[in-house]
Amino acid sequence: MILLDDVDKVYPGGVKAVTGVSLSIRKGEIYVLIGPSGCGKSTILNMINRLISATGGRILIDGVDSRQIEPTLLRRSIGYAIQETALFPHMTVRENIAVVPRLCKWEERRIAARVEELLHLIGLDPGQYADKYPAQLSGGEKQRVGVARALGADPPILLMDEPFGAIDPITRVRLQDQFLEIQEKINKTIVFVTHDIDEALKMGDHIGILNQGRLVQSGTPKDILSHPADAFVEVFMGTGWKMKWLKLIRVEEVMDHTDCFCTLDADGPEVARRMRRQALSSLPVVDGAHRLLGYVPLKEVQAGRDWQRRILPYAQVLGKKWTLFDSFLPLFADANNYLPVAEDKGTLLGLLTEAHLREYLGDTFMESEEGLQDAGADHPIQ
């Protein structure tokens, strides 16, 4: 959809703002450009819609060199939302949102319908908001109207330059959530600039990290958190970046042992055998509808007779959408060496075991050490 091929920008006076940046932005994704202040983020954004022209390389939009597209046409097909929105203060919300559709010479009736539709999309009641002026809106409302204005003529591409940068942290999180919901519906190709790594990890399908005008890493949030390209990326992600990775992984990606449970009619020796085979200290017990009743500890089963009367409740049951960040403390605090994962209705889905989690973490973070371990296997320590 958008391709930057070895793009440079040297400003008059010789400032090298962008050097040799190549990246591709897929249709329908949010691509986040992030880096410290002055690293060239806004310059890249403004080269995409040709507010600024590149001094080297090419920018292709849907395979067409952007220099071959007439600039006003290009800008009408690319929405643009910036920090503090720059809404026109003398225009109402309705007039602000209608700016680009008017430039595109839409019929009045179509414009009116589009304004209503966009106000609904951003969660502002048209009856209450359409005729207000920007000065009558809160910061968060202004920002949402800024997004609606950028979407005015339904452009396939949206450029957003630190759109939530000037908003207080609580409102900012709400705007991020709302925007992700909106994107589910509109599915635009979005280039989103921020200097906040947590915002980048939350919003981005892909992230490009810039340093002094150069792209130092591009990948999914998981790629970047599990394999930072260099020390700059590690420092930029902040302390505890591996913890941030834990926030991106859901229990359903790591759970297993979907067949590890027993029903009330199981006999004791078989239950005990199953626990030993799976190296579990207890086993979940389910009813006929596969709903989780609790667990039976190995020692109760080994003691013989009536294990069905020794069922204990789990201190914590995990949901499949829980993140590893939310799950690992309950898991390691529990006397069992695993926790069950269940649906809201109580249906058992599987187990998150300490052993499997350890293996998963190892696979993710220890790849570079694998070679050493393999080498060690040939020369066991005597």
Ligand SMILES: Nc1ncnc2c1ncn2[C@@H]1O[C@H](COP(=O)(O)OP(=O)(O)O)[C@@H](O)[C@H]1O
């Ligand atoms: N119009 C300009 N003329 C000269 N230098 C500029 C101009 N705009 C930006 N720069 C410089 O280019 C570099 C990148 O700026 P910018 O893209 O705005 O960074 P960011 O958005 O990442 O903070 C900075 O060193 C900045 O000072």
Ligand SMILES: [Mg+2]
């Ligand atoms: Mg900037």
